[in-house]
Amino acid sequence: MSEEIRTGVYTCHCGSNIAATVDVKAVAEYAAKLPNVVVSRDYKYMCSDPGQDLIKQDIREHKLNRIVVASCSPHLHEHTFRTALAKGGLNEFLFQMVNIREQDSWVHLDKPAATVKAMDLVRAAVCRVALHKPLTKGSVPIRADVLVVGGGIAGIHAALTLANAGKKVYLVEREPTIGGHMAKFDKTFPTLDCAACILTPKMSSVRAHPNITLWSYSEVTQVDGYVGNFKVTVTRKPRYIMEDLCVGCLECIEACVYKEGKFVDEFNMGLSKRKPIYIPFPQAIPQVPVIDPETCIDFKTGKCKKSCVDACGERHAINLKMKETTEIIDVGTIILSTGFQVFDAHRSPEYGYGVYPNVYTALEIERLVNASGPTSGEVVLRDGKRPKSVAIIHCVGSRDEKNNRWCSRVCCMYSLKLAHLLKEHTDAEIFNFYIDIRTPGKGFEEFYQKLRNEGVHFIRGKVAEVTDWAFDPSEEGKLVIRVEDTLLGFARRIPVDMVVLATGLEPHADAQEVRRRFNLTCSSEGFFLERHPKLAPVSTFTDGVFLAGACQSPKDIPDTVAQAGAAAAEALALIDAGHVEIEPNTAFVLEEDCSGCRTCIPMCPFSAITFSEETKLASINQALCKGCGTCVASCPSGSIVQNLYDDEEIFAEIEGVLSNA
Amino acid sequence: MATKLNFSERTIKFQREADPEWARQVSEHPGCEGLFSCLQCGSCTGTCPLSIYMDYGPRRIIGLAREGFRKEVLNSQTIWLCASCYSCAVHCPQQIHITDVMYNFKREAIRSHLYPKRFAIPVLAQEFYNVVRRNGRTSEFLVVLRMALRTNPLILFTMWRTGLDLLRTGRLKLMSEKLKHVPFLPKEDA
Amino acid sequence: MPQDYSYFPGCSLQSTGVAYDESVRALFALLDLKLHELPEWNCCGATSYMSIDEGSAFVLSARNLSLAAQAKHRDLVTPCSACYLVLKKTQDYVEHYPAIANKVQQGLQAEGLPPLNGVQVRHPLEILYNDVGLDRIKHASVRPWRGAPIACYYGCQLVRPYCDSDQQQNPTHMEEVLKAAGIPTVDFALKTKCCGGSLTGTIPAVGQRLNYLILKEAIRKGAGAIVTVCPLCQYNLDAYQADIRKSTGEAIDIPVLYFSQVLGWAMGADAKALGLQRSIAGKQTIKQWFAASEREEKAHV
Ligand SMILES: Cc1cc2nc3c(=O)[nH]c(=O)nc-3n(C[C@H](O)[C@H](O)[C@H](O)COP(=O)(O)OP(=O)(O)OC[C@H]3O[C@@H](n4cnc5c(N)ncnc54)[C@H](O)[C@@H]3O)c2cc1C
Ligand code: SF4
Numbered sequence A: 001m002s003e004e005i006r007t008g009v010y011t012c013h014c015g016s017n018i019a020a021t022v023d024v025k026a027v028a029e030y031a032a033k034l035p036n037v038v039v040s041r042d043y044k045y046m047c048s049d050p051g052q053d054l055i056k057q058d059i060r061e062h063k064l065n066r067i068v069v070a071s072c073s074p075h076l077h078e079h080t081f082r083t084a085l086a087k088g089g090l091n092e093f094l095f096q097m098v099n100i101r102e103q104d105s106w107v108h109l110d111k112p113a114a115t116v117k118a119m120d121l122v123r124a125a126v127c128r129v130a131l132h133k134p135l136t137k138g139s140v141p142i143r144a145d146v147l148v149v150g151g152g153i154a155g156i157h158a159a160l161t162l163a164n165a166g167k168k169v170y171l172v173e174r175e176p177t178i179g180g181h182m183a184k185f186d187k188t189f190p191t192l193d194c195a196a197c198i199l200t201p202k203m204s205s206v207r208a209h210p211n212i213t214l215w216s217y218s219e220v221t222q223v224d225g226y227v228g229n230f231k232v233t234v235t236r237k238p239r240y241i242m243e244d245l246c247v248g249c250l251e252c253i254e255a256c257v258y259k260e261g262k263f264v265d266e267f268n269m270g271l272s273k274r275k276p277i278y279i280p281f282p283q284a285i286p287q288v289p290v291i292d293p294e295t296c297i298d299f300k301t302g303k304c305k306k307s308c309v310d311a312c313g314e315r316h317a318i319n320l321k322m323k324e325t326t327e328i329i330d331v332g333t334i335i336l337s338t339g340f341q342v343f344d345a346h347r348s349p350e351y352g353y354g355v356y357p358n359v360y361t362a363l364e365i366e367r368l369v370n371a372s373g374p375t376s377g378e379v380v381l382r383d384g385k386r387p388k389s390v391a392i393i394h395c396v397g398s399r400d401e402k403n404n405r406w407c408s409r410v411c412c413m414y415s416l417k418l419a420h421l422l423k424e425h426t427d428a429e430i431f432n433f434y435i436d437i438r439t440p441g442k443g444f445e446e447f448y449q450k451l452r453n454e455g456v457h458f459i460r461g462k463v464a465e466v467t468d469w470a471f472d473p474s475e476e477g478k479l480v481i482r483v484e485d486t487l488l489g490f491a492r493r494i495p496v497d498m499v500v501l502a503t504g505l506e507p508h509a510d511a512q513e514v515r516r517r518f519n520l521t522c523s524s525e526g527f528f529l530e531r532h533p534k535l536a537p538v539s540t541f542t543d544g545v546f547l548a549g550a551c552q553s554p555k556d557i558p559d560t561v562a563q564a565g566a567a568a569a570e571a572l573a574l575i576d577a578g579h580v581e582i583e584p585n586t587a588f589v590l591e592e593d594c595s596g597c598r599t600c601i602p603m604c605p606f607s608a609i610t611f612s613e614e615t616k617l618a619s620i621n622q623a624l625c626k627g628c629g630t631c632v633a634s635c636p637s638g639s640i641v642q643n644l645y646d647d648e649e650i651f652a653e654i655e656g657v658l659s660n661a
Numbered sequence B: 001m002a003t004k005l006n007f008s009e010r011t012i013k014f015q016r017e018a019d020p021e022w023a024r025q026v027s028e029h030p031g032c033e034g035l036f037s038c039l040q041c042g043s044c045t046g047t048c049p050l051s052i053y054m055d056y057g058p059r060r061i062i063g064l065a066r067e068g069f070r071k072e073v074l075n076s077q078t079i080w081l082c083a084s085c086y087s088c089a090v091h092c093p094q095q096i097h098i099t100d101v102m103y104n105f106k107r108e109a110i111r112s113h114l115y116p117k118r119f120a121i122p123v124l125a126q127e128f129y130n131v132v133r134r135n136g137r138t139s140e141f142l143v144v145l146r147m148a149l150r151t152n153p154l155i156l157f158t159m160w161r162t163g164l165d166l167l168r169t170g171r172l173k174l175m176s177e178k179l180k181h182v183p184f185l186p187k188e189d190a
Numbered sequence C: 001m002p003q004d005y006s007y008f009p010g011c012s013l014q015s016t017g018v019a020y021d022e023s024v025r026a027l028f029a030l031l032d033l034k035l036h037e038l039p040e041w042n043c044c045g046a047t048s049y050m051s052i053d054e055g056s057a058f059v060l061s062a063r064n065l066s067l068a069a070q071a072k073h074r075d076l077v078t079p080c081s082a083c084y085l086v087l088k089k090t091q092d093y094v095e096h097y098p099a100i101a102n103k104v105q106q107g108l109q110a111e112g113l114p115p116l117n118g119v120q121v122r123h124p125l126e127i128l129y130n131d132v133g134l135d136r137i138k139h140a141s142v143r144p145w146r147g148a149p150i151a152c153y154y155g156c157q158l159v160r161p162y163c164d165s166d167q168q169q170n171p172t173h174m175e176e177v178l179k180a181a182g183i184p185t186v187d188f189a190l191k192t193k194c195c196g197g198s199l200t201g202t203i204p205a206v207g208q209r210l211n212y213l214i215l216k217e218a219i220r221k222g223a224g225a226i227v228t229v230c231p232l233c234q235y236n237l238d239a240y241q242a243d244i245r246k247s248t249g250e251a252i253d254i255p256v257l258y259f260s261q262v263l264g265w266a267m268g269a270d271a272k273a274l275g276l277q278r279s280i281a282g283k284q285t286i287k288q289w290f291a292a293s294e295r296e297e298k299a300h301v
């Protein structure tokens, strides 16, 4: 190497974040004496404009060709400093950042020791940066088409936003209809506006929109490719009715040999019965029935008179021979909006769900109070009587180390909503049992106040048990709540006619499979993990894949819609940019050394390595490679090298860090 | 000395002991409208100068009342210890007129004969009431004397010094004043 | 310009609070304000009556308002905090609750009295602050203050819940008025804390404890006297200091005066006219201070 290495080292105080625990001046003085170091400075805030100007100036004045900044995490400011290098006229990769905040000052108390550690880390960086080579960022074009997975309110809103912006959108929903959980509600908190009135117009727009291709009763089964260029396989289950031929007259359902519904109606949470041929609810989108092969006589015995087919007549929309089909599409970005599932109340046996018929889940009550629900909005117990007293138990399954440790965030509010609706429908005495009331949204606290003034009881205490044990004659024939009223300071027994369990929100049972399919990460509780909880809340660690709605964490409709809009905007931003820059920290195969052993190929978590049968060599797709380094370590012949992490650089760093010992 | 164990104490409350209808009636009384909006935040008990002497304190009185625990509320000392300082009422984030709610309970306790016998505070109130009805004006001397006689005459011995001081400074009026025309007052609540 | 007010002294001002009545009359006379006592006024009902019978409690107090409505002067001055509160509360409830307005209406009719229109319930402190004004007070104050600084104590019912001219959480009119008269004051965090009201009579241990807390804090703050606006506060803080000394073993002996007494003194009124001889606690201190001013005045003449 002929070039003379001239390094500048900048040690940041980060206000007192670093300076309180690390003697920053001493570090700077120390660095000044290290080999190749021409300039060494400390500064209060390196990330500020004047801080960056220091770097730019020094590059020019002192002809620096390597820069080391010792400050915070590269997550936060690597980009800032690289940009400063570029503006100063230096290749941005001739740079190394040292984290003396998260990895030093914030985690130590002993100032002298922390100072020595900072010096060690700076020395390592000075050694390694000398070996850095100029690199250039790659760039990939972005396809304009977008895939939205999950047709709840999140997916619907994201799809419409994108479609209205002129992008082509594929919306894939696994149920026979879109709408998600919201389609089941009667009213929505805190404004109590009718859920159907605000949701169904959006659902119809989805169907009518020329830019949206809706595939219901379908699932994404494979995802290949990378940001800008995903290849997605969608498997479409047979619904035995041809969507393009069906006119939505629903005469087939009428004509079914079952005169009455006989099978559990999933949409009504089992509170009513449906036929083998059915439509989940009157405003379902698409307006196309489904045949359930599990219950259809023809599928089971082949001996049905198929009156449905007759009813369809000339339209020939019913096709009992329909097979599963697959579609393969190319999209540039993906929005995941697969929502949540509710906690299974059987898992909290102390509340008697499944044992006492009059113990309901909140979702069941949503259907029961719904004017288009199984009882047309009549709130009655299983025996047809009106409840005179109702207990609503908050936090079922939530905030509980034995079940789900998180707060499900919407249950307080939906419990208040249901309390109001139940009171309105039945004039019953309503008892809410809560641990804390959490009403931190716009208009939420006011709603809580309204409920208190309606005379709904609020009893602070997690219910211990629900039984039919009548200890006192007044409890005969009732469900008895046993609870400590922690505010009044005594235990209570409260007999009621109906119990409603405010079951929490949790990730779908198949969230892990979906995560793998889309190459995402999950947070510890199983919801999809955002890239940054504050600054990148809808992005994921996979570029080009965004999150919206309750699949990321429990949230209400307003937040869901806001997030869906944000995800759509992020997708649009990528599309409008036309291409993405990719980090050059990728791995590449030194073809002359590759023996074609293929060890690396299954190791790559991103499926970025392919093997060419022609050349008998492995090659790495630069757009797919995330720079994880797994293949580098696995290659027996050492013929994979990774930019910014080649052996020389890593060894220099290790030697640097150890050379003080 | 070892504490004596007592297993007969029952702290569980059955719902039949509560009367939610009563709570609704209370909340319809002038000044008591706010009853149900209580947040159980405890500002009232926190600010009340007498809560440390009370069995429940204003927060729990409001909480008990709103759940319909009439007996507990009306039998409590809390309502009588309330000195009408209005601290709670002006602090309450829900602007509940707690002091007026306390008055409401005092009246009902008297009507229902639910306060402890020989309890000086309600007795004082009653004697005050009687004197005012009779004379149109009150007489501090007469009211205190009659309260003492009805509750604990011995207390008069602890009062001699103050009495003497007042007498010396011309502040004790032994004769009670009576208006020429004592207003007629309808007796509704009592 | 002389000003005229109707005057409602209330029962306490005829017995334990007689010095308040004397000093308010003397002070108002000095400032050329005329008080016209309502003829045949009756007890306001205070806290006790309301504890027994709400309906007639409001009629009782409304009768006084009705008398004032008949009188020539519609501004009704009452120095007692309890009377002030009860009269204001009656107006408030009559205005806001038709049921109560009806009862009151019927009660007054039975007595042949007119409805309570246009009466303004006022406290002397507020009159000094608003009608007289700090400037006039300053000019009228002829005697320099020779005593220690003062803790202004407002108690409860003047400021809570019906406090229309001062700040409810931290009233300052008393301090401002005293300051205008050249009388120094101390910061006093307990100025609106409860004195215990009638508990000193019913449960002495509790009532006296509340008195003690206020007295002790005033002394800790370096106050040489406490000045009050309410006959019950004055009585509670003044009359039990011997008992408190006995129960706590602490040397507590601090004068408790009415604001009208110290202001009257500053404006040159005679000690006797202000009822200064009627104090029980801190007698010596009071004597010394006022003797000091008197000596000065004599020397001056
Ligand atoms: C009982 C109850 C009452 C509520 N009441 C209110 C209220 O009044 N107001 C309010 O603001 N919020 C309320 N909420 C919260 C509300 O339900 C959520 O905010 C909202 O449903 C979130 O929308 P989403 O689209 O993210 O999820 P979801 O509504 O769950 O929709 C997700 C969609 O994705 C589909 N899907 C899932 N997995 C896949 C897959 N792998 N492939 C394809 N499709 C898939 C699902 O079938 C579904 O259609 C309530 C929640 C509950 C449980
Ligand atoms: S201050 Fe008001 S809201 Fe808070 S506990 Fe007391 S009464 Fe309830």
Ligand code: SF4
Residues within 6 Å of the ligand: B044, B047, B048, B049, B050, B051, B058, B081, B082, B083, B084, B085, B086, B087, B088, B089, B098, B099, B102
């Ligand atoms: S008004 Fe009564 S309850 Fe309220 S703070 Fe004062 S003494 Fe306590």
